[in-house]
Amino acid sequence: MAIQTRRSEDGRTLTIKIEGRFDFSTHQVFRDAYEHGDQEVIHYVIDMCETTYLDSSALGMLLLLRDYAGGDTARISIENCNNDVRRILTISNFEQLFAIQ
Amino acid sequence: MDEPLPEKGPLRVLIADDSDSDRLILQAMVKRLGHDVVAAEDGFAAVEQYRVFHPHIVLLDVMMPRMDGMEAAHEIKALAGEVLVPVIFLTSLSDAGALARCLESGGDDFLPKPYNRIIIEAKINAFNRMRLMHRTLSHQRDLIHARNWQLLQEQEVAKRVFDNVAHTGCLNASNIQHHASPTSIFNGDVLFACPRPSGGMHILIGDFTGHGLPAAIGAMPVAEIFYGMTSKGFGCGDVLREINQKLKRILPTGMFCCAAFIEADFHLNCLRVWNGGLPDGYLIRGNGEREILTSNHLPLGVLSPERFAAAVDYYRTEPGDTLLFATDGILEAENADGEMFGQDRLLEALDSAEEHGSAFDAVMAGVRAFTGAHLVQDDLTIVALEMVEEEALVGLDNRTPPSALRGPASWDCSYSISDRTLGHFNPLPLLLHICMEVPGLRRRSGEVYTLLSELYTNALEHGILGLPSDWKSSPEGFGRYYAERERRLASLRGHRIEFTLHHRTSRDGGELRIVCEDSGPGFDYKDLLGPDEAQARYAGRGLGLLRQLSVSLDFKGAGNQVEVLYQWDYSEPRSQG
Amino acid sequence: MSDKPHLDEEALAELQDVMEDDFDVLIRTYIADSDERIHALRTALRNSDTDAFAKSAHSFKGSCINIGAPRLGALCSEAEMAGNEQRLERAEILLDTIETEFKTICTMLENSLES
Numbered sequence: 001m002a003i004q005t006r007r008s009e010d011g012r013t014l015t016i017k018i019e020g021r022f023d024f025s026t027h028q029v030f031r032d033a034y035e036h037g038d039q040e041v042i043h044y045v046i047d048m049c050e051t052t053y054l055d056s057s058a059l060g061m062l063l064l065l066r067d068y069a070g071g072d073t074a075r076i077s078i079e080n081c082n083n084d085v086r087r088i089l090t091i092s093n094f095e096q097l098f099a100i101q
Numbered sequence: 102m103d104e105p106l107p108e109k110g111p112l113r114v115l116i117a118d119d120s121d122s123d124r125l126i127l128q129a130m131v132k133r134l135g136h137d138v139v140a141a142e143d144g145f146a147a148v149e150q151y152r153v154f155h156p157h158i159v160l161l162d163v164m165m166p167r168m169d170g171m172e173a174a175h176e177i178k179a180l181a182g183e184v185l186v187p188v189i190f191l192t193s194l195s196d197a198g199a200l201a202r203c204l205e206s207g208g209d210d211f212l213p214k215p216y217n218r219i220i221i222e223a224k225i226n227a228f229n230r231m232r233l234m235h236r237t238l239s240h241q242r243d244l245i246h247a248r249n250w251q252l253l254q255e256q257e258v259a260k261r262v263f264d265n266v267a268h269t270g271c272l273n274a275s276n277i278q279h280h281a282s283p284t285s286i287f288n289g290d291v292l293f294a295c296p297r298p299s300g301g302m303h304i305l306i307g308d309f310t311g312h313g314l315p316a317a318i319g320a321m322p323v324a325e326i327f328y329g330m331t332s333k334g335f336g337c338g339d340v341l342r343e344i345n346q347k348l349k350r351i352l353p354t355g356m357f358c359c360a361a362f363i364e365a366d367f368h369l370n371c372l373r374v375w376n377g378g379l380p381d382g383y384l385i386r387g388n389g390e391r392e393i394l395t396s397n398h399l400p401l402g403v404l405s406p407e408r409f410a411a412a413v414d415y416y417r418t419e420p421g422d423t424l425l426f427a428t429d430g431i432l433e434a435e436n437a438d439g440e441m442f443g444q445d446r447l448l449e450a451l452d453s454a455e456e457h458g459s460a461f462d463a464v465m466a467g468v469r470a471f472t473g474a475h476l477v478q479d480d481l482t483i484v485a486l487e488m489v490e491e492e493a494l495v496g497l498d499n500r501t502p503p504s505a506l507r508g509p510a511s512w513d514c515s516y517s518i519s520d521r522t523l524g525h526f527n528p529l530p531l532l533l534h535i536c537m538e539v540p541g542l543r544r545r546s547g548e549v550y551t552l553l554s555e556l557y558t559n560a561l562e563h564g565i566l567g568l569p570s571d572w573k574s575s576p577e578g579f580g581r582y583y584a585e586r587e588r589r590l591a592s593l594r595g596h597r598i599e600f601t602l603h604h605r606t607s608r609d610g611g612e613l614r615i616v617c618e619d620s621g622p623g624f625d626y627k628d629l630l631g632p633d634e635a636q637a638r639y640a641g642r643g644l645g646l647l648r649q650l651s652v653s654l655d656f657k658g659a660g661n662q663v664e665v666l667y668q669w670d671y672s673e674p675r676s677q678g
Numbered sequence: 679m680s681d682k683p684h685l686d687e688e689a690l691a692e693l694q695d696v697m698e699d700d701f702d703v704l705i706r707t708y709i710a711d712s713d714e715r716i717h718a719l720r721t722a723l724r725n726s727d728t729d730a731f732a733k734s735a736h737s738f739k740g741s742c743i744n745i746g747a748p749r750l751g752a753l754c755s756e757a758e759m760a761g762n763e764q765r766l767e768r769a770e771i772l773l774d775t776i777e778t779e780f781k782t783i784c785t786m787l788e789n790s791l792e793s
Contacts, residue, residue, distance in 0.1 A: 024311070056310040056429075060355030063403065067354045092359065092378040093399045120741040122708035129696045129704075162740075164733055193740040214743045215689060218696065 003029045011040045017047040022085075024057040034065055044069055049080035054088045066097060077101055112136045112229060115156035117147035117173065118191060119165040123214070127160065127191070130218050134225065144168030148176045151186075158228055159188045160212065163203060171206035178207040185235035187228035191216075256287060256314070263317065266324050270295040271302060272484075274494065278461040279484040288480035289316030290428055291358070293324060295331040298533060298550030300491060301367055303331045303340065306379065306484050307360030307401070308428040319358060319402070322347045333530040333537075334550050337364040337373055338411040341401070345409045348402030357402035361394070361426045364413070367491040369573065372424060373413040377401055381444075382426035383451060384416055385460050391451065392416065394426070417579045418488040425451075425460050430481035434468050442471050461485035508539040510606040517599035519620075523561060524590035529553050532600055539604060541611055541669050548650050549613070552665055553600075555643050556617040560598045562586060564621035564661055596620045610670030616662065623659030682749040684783050689746030690790070702791050708745050709784055712738065716777055719757065723769055731769065732761025750779045 003026065006015045016033045018026065034044065044065065048054075066074045077099040081089065089100055114136045118124040121142070128138050139154045141147040145168040147161060159177055161170040168176075174188045190203045193214040200211060212224060272279055272294045281292045289309035296302045305327050309316040323344050330340045341362055348358060359378030366372070376382060378400035384392040398410060434442040450467030457463035464483065514535060518528055533550050537543045562568045566589045572578035601616040647654050653666045694701045715738040722731035739754035753776045760769050 056308070056359065057355075060310045060357065063357070064355045091380055091396045093396060096399055097403075120737055120744075121711050122704055122741045123744050125700065125704050125707055126693065126696070126744055129700065133696060164736055191740075193736070193743055214740045215746070216744060218692070 003033050005033050007041075013043045013045060014041045015045040015047055017050065019050040021053045021055075022048075022051050022058040022061075023053065023055040026058065027061060030061050031064070034068060042075060044074070044076045046076065046078045047080055048078060048082070048085050051082070051085055054085045056092075059088070059092055059094065062094070062098065075099075112158055112225070113139060113154055113156040114225070115139045115141065115147060115150055115154065115159045117141040117144060117150075117160070117165065117170070118162040119143055120162070123162070123191070123216075127216055127221075130216060130221055131160075131225070133218070134222050136225070144170055144173030147173045148180070151177050151180060157186065157232060158225060159186060160191055161188060161208070162191045163194060163199075171203060171208075174203075174207040183239060185232050187232055189224060189228065259314065259317065260287075263321065263324075266321055270328060274302070276487040276489045276494065277304075277484065278459060278487075279482075280461075280465060281482045282480070287313055287317050288430070289320075290430070290480060290482040291320045291323060291360075292482050292484055293327050294484075295328050297331060297364075298334045298546045299554045300494075300547065300551070302365050303327065303337060304363040304365070304484060304486060305360060306363075306426045306428065306482060307358045308379065308430075308482070309358045310356045315356070319348060319352055319356065322351065323358065323401075330530070332546075334527075334533045334554070335530045336527055337362050337375060337413060339527060339530075341375055341411045342406065342409060345401045345404065345411075346406045349405060349409075352402050357400040359396075359400040359428070361396075362413075363424060363426070363486065365424075365486060365488070367489060367494060370418050370420065370488055371579065372416040372418055372488070374416065374424070375411065375413045376426075379426060380429050380432055382424065383460070384418070385423045385425065385451065385454065387419055387421040389455070394424075415580065415583055417576045420488055420490050420493075422488045423460050423485055424488070425464070425483070425485045427464070427483035428481070431464065431468060431483055434472050434481060436472050442468055446471060459485065459487075508541075508543075509604070510539075510611070511604065513601070513603045515599065515601045517597050519597035520593055520595070523565070523593055523596065523598065528598075528600070529557060532602070535602065536604075536613065539606075539611065541606075542613065545669055549667070551646060552615060552650055552667060555647055556600075556615065556663060556665065557598065559643055560617050560619035560621070560661075560663075564619035564623070565593070565596050565598070566590065567621070610668065613667045613669070614664065615667065616664045618658070618662040621661050623661035682752050684747065684749050684779070685786055686746040686748055693746065704745075705787050705791055708741060709787070711741060712780055715741075716773075716780060719773055719776070722761075723766060723773060726766060728761045728764045728766060730761075731766065732758050735761055747783050750776065750783060753779055 002019045004017045004019070006017070007013070008015070014034060016030070018030070022030075034041075046062070046065075062076075062078075066076060068074075069076055078089065078094075079101045081100065086100075089095070089098075094100065114131050116124060116127050116131065116138055117140070118127065119142050124140055124142070128140055131138050139150050139156055141150045143165040144161070147159070148168070150156070151159065159174075161173055163170040165173075170190055174190075177186060177188060187209045188207060189210045189212050190208045191212050191214065192200070192203070194200055194203075194211075203211065209228065210224060212221065270293050271277070272292065274294070274296075277294060279292060281290060282288070289311055291305065291307045291309070294302055294304045305323070307323070309319050326344050326347060327340060330343060335343075357378075361377070361379045361382055362375040364373040372384070374382065374384075374394050375398060376394055376396040377398035378396050381396070382394035384394060386392070394414070397414075398412075404410075432441060432443055432447065436442075446467060447464065450464045451460055453467070454460040454463040457466055461483065468481070516528065516532065518526060529550065532553050533546065536549050536553075537546060542549055563570065566586060568582060568586060568589070572582040572585075597620045599618045601618075603614040605612050644654075647665060651665045651667050653664075655664045656662065657664060693704065697704050715734055718734040719731060719738070722728075722734060735754045735758035739751050739758060742748075742751035742754055753772065757769065757772050757776065760766060760772065
């Protein structure tokens with residue numbers, strides 16, 4: 001498991017790329033990935049192209065990010081999910097809370 | 102265990118040497134280092150001294166009469182058990198093989214002759230450090246063992262408390278099959294079932310985020326609300342809203358409960374299902390056809406009360422239809438190669454339901470065969486509910502604890518609700534609650550609830566909304582009936598339903614008079630008191646049930662007022678059919 | 679073995695420092711002990727008990743080394759080896775040499791105590 005972050009040129013979009021399993025062991029690293037960013041960030045992108053698995057604690061972490069980014073006004077998109085990851089997000093109806101592409 | 106020993110301070114050192122002069126020299130040297138010395142002139146005496154003085158470090162000559170150093174070392178090490186007592190051999194041996202044998206017999210090091218004060222001090226200090234480190238490690242290990250044991254004890258107690266609050270309710274009913282590990286609560290899984298006062302039941306199967314105590318904590322309020330509200334007659338929407346609100350309030354962000362809520366009505370033979378975050382459930386028809394009960398809500402505890410949606414899906418069922426739900430533990434059950442059971446194997450198992458006797462048995466057999474030698478994993482919770490004729494279910498035990506208070510004897514009350522409130526508020530739990538203050542009535546909560554509920558439903562759905570009850574007899578009409586009910590409720594104006602309750606006690610029991618009046622047009626009960634008209638207004642069992650439970654039933658006014666007289670005594674209540 | 683001194687003065691001085699007032703007790707204990715060892719060696723030799731001979735020589739060697747009598751220690755080592763190798767032919771002569779050396783250092787030690 002590894003997490004990489006990338007800022008867009010204007011500094012307003014933070015892309016967090018999660019490799020491997022996204023589960024409780026990722027907790028601290030995932031938090032660090034967005035909490036130490038500065039205030040300019042208004043849009044978060046979770047890139048799941050290399051994410052193999054997602055468990056319910058990962059869903060919890062996504063909710064924490066959503067709270068951090070402003071709750072109902074948060075702009076978070078989840079991108080490039082494989083079928084398994086997509087299935088878990090769909091079962092939990094997370095498309096009601098996140099833009100899943 | 103080692104006795105407490107200050108880090109600084111004299112050590113007790115045992116010296117065994119058969120040469121008097123050598124012993125004198127070593128004794129003097131060790132004493133000069135500030136330690137207490139116990140001396141022995143052979144191995145046998147050394148072991149005896151060890152038993153008495155429990156020295157911290159032992160210095161042993163190799164060759165001694167009666168018992169040599171190696172044998173003594175062996176015995177002392179055995180006596181010391183888990184405590185590290187360094188044994189250092191005193192020797193003028195130069196043969197490598199002999200030296201090696203000393204260490205094999207349990208010695209930790211050598212001290213060559215002639216003795217050197219500096220070397221002796223360095224060795225004693227080094228071995229004392231090792232001894233203390235060993236003691237610290239042993240102590241920490243014991244502490245971890247003790248803490249772990251304590252944790253298991255606490256979990257055991259927590260589980261007992263939990264089992265009392267979150268008992269399994271009526272999961273033992275003849276039409277329910279389920280599997281849940283006894284410690285599933287610590288996997289965050291919950292499975293509850295509770296009979297409703299009006300007959301029928303609620304089932305909740307859920308899976309909290311995380312593991313261990315944090316996951317178990319959220320289950321307590323869920324159980325309280327689920328059993329409390331269900332026993333009081335609340336419907337699934339109310340129970341779900343309450344649970345969601347509670348979890349949203351008490352759980353930290355990121356913790357929630359994926360769950361499915363099932364409300365089964367065995368009289369009308371229908372199911373209301375809410376799925377928020379649990380894998381697909383299945384409704385398996387008598388002919389083997391499957392309907393998929395997909396999650397279409399966010400899990401419980403995620404959304405604020407304003408955004409929470411308690412909308413349920415309705416399913417008309419036949420006796421023999423089976424509903425099946427499982428937590429994701431079943432899809433994620435692993436075999437020896439680390440493969441997961443998965444959706445396809447689950448569907449395959451469901452296809453073989455007939456040969457296994459039931460869908461539940463087929464799925465369990467499928468998982469067991471797949472995981473092979475593995476036992477069915479702990480975090481696997483599954484429930485199957487078979488729809489049955491209402492009469493087939495008798496004496497459901499909901500284990501709701503009785504109250505020890507004496508209740509009111511003579512009381513009257515009047516309660517009315519109007520307009521929009523009719524659409525979104527269910528007055529039955531409140532009315533039932535008032536009646537349940539009378540201990541004699543509490544034992545008949547099912548009958549009282551049925552009276553109240555039949556009166557209310559008929560006043561609302563037929564008296565005010567004018568819905569034709571025969572719609573409910575066909576599957577299409579069933580859906581239409583409830584859609585139409587919602588539609589008409591939304592535009593309700595100028596309508597009300599009023600309940601008036603009168604209660605009196607007698608020597609052997611009591612009497613409850615319930616008057617229910619609605620603002621609808623009523624019907625001409627005087628001319629049309631034939632069974633057909635009455636049946637039309639009181640769908641299905643309605644009128645029959647009311648008559649069966651009460652001593653009298655009268656229509657009044659324009660036919661929009663019904664009075665029921667119910668009597669109770671201290672004998673055992675009739676079992677509810 | 680004549681290259682080793684009868685007594686190691688430095689070692690003795692250190693012992694004197696360690697033992698303080700008990701130094702003469704130590705010397706007398708050593709002398710009494712050594713008498714016993716020599717007696718034990720004689721008995722073992724008479725019984726042709728090579729094992730007992732080697733063991734006694736080994737213990738004797740240890741206390742000689744500790745007390746600071748290297749030449750006697752070396753002679754004991756030679757005796758231990760002879761015992762271990764089960765050749766006691768020359769042991770008689772060796773034991774005589776040991777006894778002579780022991781008497782020499784006894785005299786020297788007693789002198790040092792009196793001085």
